[in-house]
Amino acid sequence: MRALLIVLAACSAAPPPRPASPPVATAKPTVRELAVDVTTYDERIHLYVRVASPATTPKGLIVLLHGGPGVSHEYMLPLETLVDDGYAVATYDQRGVGRTSAPRDPNDQDVLDLAHDLEAFRETLHVDKIDLVAHSFGGVIAMAYADAYAPHVRSLSFVDSMPPTFAGYEAGQANFNKTMHAMQRDGLLPEQLPDSEGTDCSNQLLALLPVYYFDPKHPATANLGGSSCNQAVAEATIAANVNYDFSSGLARVTAPVLVIQGEADPFRREMADRIVAALTHTRAQFVLVPRCGHLPWEECPEPFFTVVRAFLAARP
Numbered sequence: 001m002r003a004l005l006i007v008l009a010a011c012s013a014a015p016p017p018r019p020a021s022p023p024v025a026t027a028k029p030t031v032r033e034l035a036v037d038v039t040t041y042d043e044r045i046h047l048y049v050r051v052a053s054p055a056t057t058p059k060g061l062i063v064l065l066h067g068g069p070g071v072s073h074e075y076m077l078p079l080e081t082l083v084d085d086g087y088a089v090a091t092y093d094q095r096g097v098g099r100t101s102a103p104r105d106p107n108d109q110d111v112l113d114l115a116h117d118l119e120a121f122r123e124t125l126h127v128d129k130i131d132l133v134a135h136s137f138g139g140v141i142a143m144a145y146a147d148a149y150a151p152h153v154r155s156l157s158f159v160d161s162m163p164p165t166f167a168g169y170e171a172g173q174a175n176f177n178k179t180m181h182a183m184q185r186d187g188l189l190p191e192q193l194p195d196s197e198g199t200d201c202s203n204q205l206l207a208l209l210p211v212y213y214f215d216p217k218h219p220a221t222a223n224l225g226g227s228s229c230n231q232a233v234a235e236a237t238i239a240a241n242v243n244y245d246f247s248s249g250l251a252r253v254t255a256p257v258l259v260i261q262g263e264a265d266p267f268r269r270e271m272a273d274r275i276v277a278a279l280t281h282t283r284a285q286f287v288l289v290p291r292c293g294h295l296p297w298e299e300c301p302e303p304f305f306t307v308v309r310a311f312l313a314a315r316p
Contacts, residue, residue, distance in 0.1 A: 029054050029083045036092075038120040040113055041103075048099035049092040049121050052080045058088040060154060061127045062312070063118065066091070066227075067136025067162075069109070070201065070234030072098030074226030076135060078297055085309060087131070092121060094141070096233035109237040111244060115144040122152060129154040131312060136294065137162050137237075139275070140169075140244065147249030155315040157258040157308060160265050160294045163274035164246045172267035179266040180211050188216045201231040212294040214264035220298045250278035257284040258311040260304065262292035285311060 029052050036047040050073070062082055066073045073091040080089045094114055096102035103109070118141065122130055131154050134142035139161025146153050162169050183189045188210055194203045206224055210216035257279055261272040269288070276286050287307050292300040 029080075034121075034124070036121040036124045038117050040116060041105075041108060043104055045095050045103060045117065046101045047092055047095070047117055047121055049090060049124075051088060051090045051125070052083045053088040054083050054086050056086065059086040060129070060131055061088045061090060061125065062131045062133055063122075064089065064091045065118075065132060065134035065138030065141050066094065067138050068097065068229075068234060069094070069137045069237035070097055070230045070232075071205070071224075072227045072229075074098075075224060075295075077225070078301075079133065081305070082308070082312070085312070087312070090121075090125070092118075096236075097230050098228055102233065106232060106236040107240050109233065109240040111140050111144045111237075111241050112148065114141045115148055118145050119149050119152070122149075128152065131155045131157070131315070133157040133159060133308070134161055135159045140164075140241070140246065143246035143249055146253050146255070147246060150252065150255075153253075153255045155256045155258070155312065156253065157260065157311065158272070158275055159296065160261050160267070161259070161271065161275060162267075163271045164250050164278050165274070166242055166244045168271065168274045169244075172271050175268040175270075176211065176266045180208065183211060183216065196231040199230050199232040201229040201234065204231075205229045211266050213299055214262065214291050214293045215299065218299055220295065247278045250275065251280045253279060254282050256311070256315040257282055258287070258308070259284055260287045260289065260296065260307055262294060262296050262299070263288045263290045264293045266294060 031050065031052045034049040034051065036049050038045040038047055064076045064079055066076050072093050076091055083089050093100035095109065095117060129152055132142045139158045142156055143164055146156060163172065180189065184191050190207060193207050196204055202224060209221040213221060259272050259275050261269060272286060276284050289296050289300050289303050296304040
């Protein structure tokens with residue numbers, strides 16, 4: 001099926017959009033933190049899970065899948081504002097990062113294992129169907145989950161997601177490197193990026209943040225939003241998923257799908273195009289957000305939340 005492509009209009013003379021005002025909540029949402037045990041390969045992983053819930057019975061459960069790999073969940077917490085629309089919103093740290101334990105074997109980072117972790121916490125919360133909002137590398141986990149656990153997927157939102165094949169990931173990474181080198185030549189990035197401090201790659205990621213934005217001087221480039229960065233987990237996850245391919249899995253998806261991408265994403269639009277091309281059994285809504293990079297809820301909050309809210313409200 002063909003995707004419905006929407007390119008949001010942009011006026012170059014207009015000021016950057018202000019954050020959209022969320023609906024007024026009638027009562028303060030509640031937040032709880034859980035430790036979810038997952039058993040794989042005869043060992044137990046302890047997942048850190050955070051769930052924000054509205055005061056009334058939620059319309060559904062939105063699960064935020066953070067990117068990286070190797071980066072913890074905190075930078076996605078601004079999306080908890082969706083709780084004001086009546087949804088419960090869950091975030092969690094993927095294995096080996098943040099407050100989630102690491103497997104004994106660092107190579108146990110296959111994306112199918114990561115999808116199994118997600119299923120274990122869905123079962124713990126006793127929710128039949130979930131809405132997945134997946135960012136960057138988190139999109140690959142969403143693809144694996146949708147393939148393995150299709151009956152439990154209510155909708156899929158891919159936000160500047162990695163593509164369905166490792167070859168596409170490598171092409172996107174090459175585009176990112178071109179943008180990075182151009183910014184180094186223009187003096188927008190240091191010529192020599194800092195090295196990781198042991199397994200901590202926070203300083204290196206912070207130095208690279210301008211690459212991820214349309215505006216390399218955006219205020220959000222000053223910090224990681226509370227997230228940590230683990231270089232060892234990043235490398236092990238990439239190594240464990242060389243040659244991944246979820247094209248056929250996406251072809252079987254029938255749930256509603258939103259693909260939303262910043263037009264200035266350094267990995268380039270081809271990532272989104274590859275996702276849409278693989279979705280042959282559902283009608284995807286494809287939205288390009290102008291003057292926006294890899295983290296649209298920070299750089300372009302008004303159009304981003306307008307699109308996401310409308311998509312969630314319209315799904316069955």
